[in-house]
Amino acid sequence: xxxxxxxxxxRGDVQPLAALxxxxxxxxxxxxxxxPPDEEFATLLDxxxxxxxxxxxxxRSVTAGAKHPTAADAVRLASDLVAEGFGTLAAAAExxxxxxxxxxxxxxxxxxxxxxxxxxxxxxxxxxxxxxxxRTAPEASGQSEKDAADKAHWEQGRKATAMxxxxxxxHRAGLGLPPVDDYIDHVYTARPWLAADPVLCPAxxxxxxxxxxQTGAWILPDHRPLPPELEAFLEAGAPPVYVGFGSMATxxxxxxxxxxxxxxxxxxxxVLLARxxxxxxxxxxxxxxxxxxxxxxxxxxxxxxxxxxxxxxxxTTAASLxxxxxxxxxxxxxxxxxxxxxxxxxxxVAHQGPTATVDSLTSALTTALDPHTRTRxxxxxxxxxxxGASVAARLLPEAARGAKR
Numbered sequence: 001x002x003x004x005x006x007x008x009x010x011r012g013d014v015q016p017l018a019a020l021x022x023x024x025x026x027x028x029x030x031x032x033x034x035x036p037p038d039e040e041f042a043t044l045l046d047x048x049x050x051x052x053x054x055x056x057x058x059x060r061s062v063t064a065g066a067k068h069p070t071a072a073d074a075v076r077l078a079s080d081l082v083a084e085g086f087g088t089l090a091a092a093a094e095x096x097x098x099x100x101x102x103x104x105x106x107x108x109x110x111x112x113x114x115x116x117x118x119x120x121x122x123x124x125x126x127x128x129x130x131x132x133x134x135r136t137a138p139e140a141s142g143q144s145e146k147d148a149a150d151k152a153h154w155e156q157g158r159k160a161t162a163m164x165x166x167x168x169x170x171h172r173a174g175l176g177l178p179p180v181d182d183y184i185d186h187v188y189t190a191r192p193w194l195a196a197d198p199v200l201c202p203a204x205x206x207x208x209x210x211x212x213x214q215t216g217a218w219i220l221p222d223h224r225p226l227p228p229e230l231e232a233f234l235e236a237g238a239p240p241v242y243v244g245f246g247s248m249a250t251x252x253x254x255x256x257x258x259x260x261x262x263x264x265x266x267x268x269x270x271v272l273l274a275r276x277x278x279x280x281x282x283x284x285x286x287x288x289x290x291x292x293x294x295x296x297x298x299x300x301x302x303x304x305x306x307x308x309x310x311x312x313x314x315x316t317t318a319a320s321l322x323x324x325x326x327x328x329x330x331x332x333x334x335x336x337x338x339x340x341x342x343x344x345x346x347x348x349v350a351h352q353g354p355t356a357t358v359d360s361l362t363s364a365l366t367t368a369l370d371p372h373t374r375t376r377x378x379x380x381x382x383x384x385x386x387x388g389a390s391v392a393a394r395l396l397p398e399a400a401r402g403a404k405r
Contacts, residue, residue: 001028001029001030001097001098001397002030002031002095002096002097003024003029003031003032003100003396004031004034004089004092004093004096004098004099004100004110005020005021005034005101005102006033006034006035006055006089006099006100006101006109007035007101007102007103007105008035008036008055008056008059008081008103008105008106009036009102009103009105009106010247011038011040011041011044011246011247012126012246012247012313012314013035013102013103013126014033014035014036014041014044014045015044015220015314016102016126016195016217016218016219016220016313016314016389017033017035017102017218018033018044018045018048018050018220019048019219019220019221019389020100020218020392020396021033021048021050022048022050022220023218023389023390023392023393024393024396025049025050026390026393027394029393029396029397031050031051032051032052032053032092032096033045033050033051033052033053034052034053034054034055034088034089034092035052035053035054036054036055036056036058036059037054037055037056037057037058038059038060040294042054043294048220053088053092054088055081055084055088055089055106055109056077056080056081056084057077057080059247060247062077063247074163078105078108078163078164078167079167081105081106081109082108082112082167082171083109083167083171084109085106085110085111085112085171086109086113086116086171086175089110089112089113090112090116090117092113093113093117093119094117096117096119097119097120097397098114098119098120098121098122098396098397099111099113099114099119099120099121099122100121100122100123100124100193101121101122101123101124102123102124102125102126102195103125103130104130104161104187107123107164107187107188108164108167108183108187111168111186111187112171112172115177116175120399122189122191122193122396122399123187123189123192124193124194124195124392125192125193125194125195126194126195126196126217126313126314127196127201127313127334128203128337129333129337131188131192131194131207131210131212132184132185132188132190132192132207132209132210133161133184133188134209161183161184161187162183164183164187165180165183168180168183168187190209190210190211191210191212191213192210192213193212193213193214193215193392193395194212194213194214194215195215195216195217195218195388195392196214196216196317197216197320197385197388198214198216198385199345199380199383199384200217200316200317200320200341200342200384201313202214213395215388215389215391215392215395216385216386216387216391217313217388218388218389218392219317219318219321219388219389220389221298222297222299223296224295224296224299226295226300227292227295229290230272230290230300233270233272234303236287238269238270238305239303239304239305240264240269240270240271240272240290240304240305241260241263241264241267241269241270241271241272241304241307241308242272242274242300242301242306242307242308242309243256243271243273243274243280243308243309244273244275244276244280244309244310244315245274245276245277245278245280245309245310245329245331246274246309246312246314246315247276247277248276248278248310248312248331248332253278253279253280253281254281254283256280256356257273257280257281257282257283259356259357259358259361260273260280260308260361261273261282261283262283262358263356263358263361263362263365264288266358266362267362267365267366267369269305269365270288270289270290271289272289272290272291272292272304273289273290273292274291274292274295275291275292275293297315298321301319301321301322301324302322302323305324305325306325306326306327306348306368306369307319307322307324307325307326307348308326308327308329308361308365309326309327309328310328310329310330310331310335311329311330311331311334311335311336311338311339311342312335312338313334313338316342317384319348320342320347320380320381320384321381321386322381323374323377323381323382324374324377325347325348325349325368325369325374325377326342326347326348326349326368326377327348327349327351327361327365328342328343328348328349328350328351329351329355329356329361330350330351330354331354336350345376345380346373346376347376347377347380348368348373349364349365349367
């Protein structure tokens with residue numbers, strides 16, 4: 001069996017597909033991943049032994065450029081990614097038995113490729129906010145921030161789906177495929193997959209309009225040793241505080257690094273900065289700060305005192321599995337929701353707003369470093385599952401066979 005897996009997004013979107021591809025390979029199936037051509041994604045997939053077919057522009061060129069993308073840029077990108085579905089993805093899917101897409105940015109094109117070839121299609125997301133959008137706006141039970149955020153998310157999603165629907169209709173017409181009556185049903189499906197841990201992100205019981213398949217998070221095992229220089233830093237003192245924002249390009253990397261280091265010093269803690277796309281760097285030559293690039297988080301996170309991060313799905317899952325307390329400083333998208341869940345579980349702190357100050361981060365870390373928070377974090381880690389990719393790998397062939405009957 002051969003399966004095409006596709007996404008267009010950050011490393012947090014790509015790495016779970018690599019995990020699923022590896023799990024499929026262990027079952028004797030073959031998987032190819034269509035993903036953005038960012039160098040680090042290619043390196044990641046190569047390390048996992050997974051074939052990469054580049055699709056679309058690099059994510060870094062779109063999200064971390066000198067200027068923020070405009071609405072017109074978004075429309076062009078949507079059209080281009082749908083076109084890639086009927087071109088690049090369809091070519092890569094030749095001989096495949098199924099197509100699985102993650103996220104809205106890849107879903108329309110992937111569904112187009114599947115329809116063009118007449119093969120089964122599945123849609124997957126890593127958080128409940130990526131599930132099939134409601135047809136009507138959520139009812140506001142009050143004027144809380146959550147109510148406002150839910151309504152804003154719904155409105156944003158409707159605008160985005162309309163943008164993709166127009167491009168999809170044009171390409172389908174060009175190939176003689178029938179028009180799509182309901183874009184949401186067509187692309188998101190009535191049986192979406194939720195690749196998230198039930199402890200961190202339970203499927204919403206109120207969504208009786210869809211049949212959510214929750215597999216658990218798709219985790220790619222990482223067996224890389226930590227660099228010798230990092231090992232030396234870890235061994236030279238008490239566990240440091242880790243600060244990293246992954247693929248997020250913060251508004252002021254210098255200020256972010258300064259706040260992190262000064263907060264660590266105020267609390268008597270060393271700081272481990274993850275360079276990431278923000279390009280975090282030391283503020284001076286003191287030995288209480290160390291900078292790392294791409295390292296094995298599965299090996300590193302259990303050895304730090306606390307984890308300060310942006311709240312991406314992958315980082316939140318890795319931090320939670322490590323049993324280490326966390327402070328989530330959410331930037332965009334579903335990150336505020338991950339932050340809220342971490343706080344609700346008592347395994348860390350949700351920072352208010354995307355920009356930390358020494359005062360706000362000191363307050364958050366003081367709570368995170370409390371022994372009771374660590375106890376809860378370890379307890380939650382013991383209840384989480386790590387077999388999500390294997391569960392999905394077993395389901396996908398069954399879904400493909402069922403669709404062919």
